[in-house]
Amino acid sequence: MTKRIRRILFWSIVAIFIMVTPLFFAYSFGYFFDFSQWHWIKTGSIYLGSSPSGAQVYLNDKLAAGKTPVLLKHLKPGHYTIRIVKDSFASWEKTVGVVSYQVTEFRQIFLPQKEPALSLVGATEAKKMLLFVAPAEKMADAQNYLNQQKINYTGLTLDSDKFYFLKKPGLTLFQKNFTDTDKPQQLSLTNLDTCDCSLGEPQIILGAKGKISLITPEKDLLLLDNQDFRLVQRQVKAAGFDQWADKLFISTLTNELWVYFLAPTGxxxxxxxxxxxxxxxFSTPIGAVAWYLDNHQILFEHDHRLKMIEIDNRDSKNIFDLLPVRDTEIFADFNAQKIYLKNENQIYSLGLKKT
Known part of the structure; x- marks a missing residue:
């Protein structure tokens, strides 16, 4: 090899190094060169976390590297179809938008078991847990107290150590501890004179951190806020707080499901x-509704099927068809991290995860 050829090779390598090095550093900092438009593009990322973890990820129908939890990096801005797949579990799919300089996060993906396990709960255990039925002794104690005090009331509701009621006339909200001798504590200042109790009994809904809502006989959902009730939504059939009382599910008489946020999400x-x-x-009525244990999915009965819907409203919502049920009551025991179903006079424990 002559000296001239060696010099040409050397400077060629130097030139290639000079051209490639900026490309390498640009890529490492999240830039992509679009040759079709001949300019640099700042890429974005998608973070995917699922329960259970270890699920495969398909990006635009192509298997991506890594399993959940995973960060998909160096993606051009635009929309991508993401599919999460794991054996024996339902798959999750959504169209995801990617924006330059940003990570689009999906941290609460839940994949329910394809064949959920139902375990019959014995009558003794069910009675001990006081599922679905208010404790008869405590209800009788509350009623006896109110009658002895000659309090005209409606909407009597029990908590573990308190009971709540609306005092007539005016429907002012009060609470009373079972264990003390103090007078009932007034919780609301404004009267609900417009409520017509001839249409039915108001329903008091209790949540954590002292949160209270109310469904009136006219089917208006009210929220107690600084001792005043304010309107949240009309034509409400049922509602319930999540574990931390940060959200309310709302089931309406028009066969809709909504989520109302009481606190900003983090x-x-x-x-x-x-x-x-x-x-x-839906075109037909929704039955029983309850929060799932992770507070990011909702269980509900529809057309004699138990279903689950995610509350992530980006793109279409994933709805999972779980199993056949009929006239089911759903109870979430957040302390024990269990879901119970009362189906055809039997109580079952529902397993949506493999243990």
Missing amino acids: SQPFHSAGENIFLTR
Whole structure:
């Protein structure tokens, strides 16, 4: 090899190094060169976390490297179809938008077991847990107290150590401890004179951190806020707080499911306090509704099937068809991390995860 050829090779390598090095550093900092438009593009990322973990990820129908939890990096801005798959579990799919300089996060993906396990709960255990039925002794104690005090009331509701009622006339909300001798404590200042109790009994709904809501006989959902009831939504059939009373599910007489946020969310998708988001609508009535244990999915009965819907409203919502049920009551025991179903006079423990 002559000296001239060696010099040409050397400077060729130097030139290639000079051209490639900026590309390498640009890619490492999240940039992508679009040759079709001949300019640099700042890429984005998608973070995917699932329960159970270890699920495969398909990006636009192509298997991606790594399993959940996983960060998909160096993605051009745009929309991608993501599918999460794991053997023996239902798959999850959503169209995801990617934005430059940002990580789009899906941290609460839940994959229910394809064939959920139902375990019959014995009558003794069911009675001990006081599932679905208010403790008769405590209910009688509360009624006896109110009658002895000659209090005209409606909407009597029990908690573990308290009972709540609306005092007539005016329907002012009170609470009373079972164990002390103090007078009932007034919780609301404004009267609900517009409520017509001839249409039915108001339903008091209790949540953590002292949160209380109310469904009036006219089917208006009210929330107690600084000792005043304010309207949240009309034509409400049922509602319930999640474990931390940060959210309310709302089931309407028009066969819709909504989620009302009482506090801002700290992770994606971001929601502000007071935001009410629509989840789904059916042409036939929705039965029993309850929060799932992770507070990010909702269980409900529809057309004699137990179903689950995610509350992430980005793109379409994943709805999972779990198993056949009929006239089912659903109870979430957040302390024991168990879901119970009362189906055809039997109580079952529902398993949606493999142990």
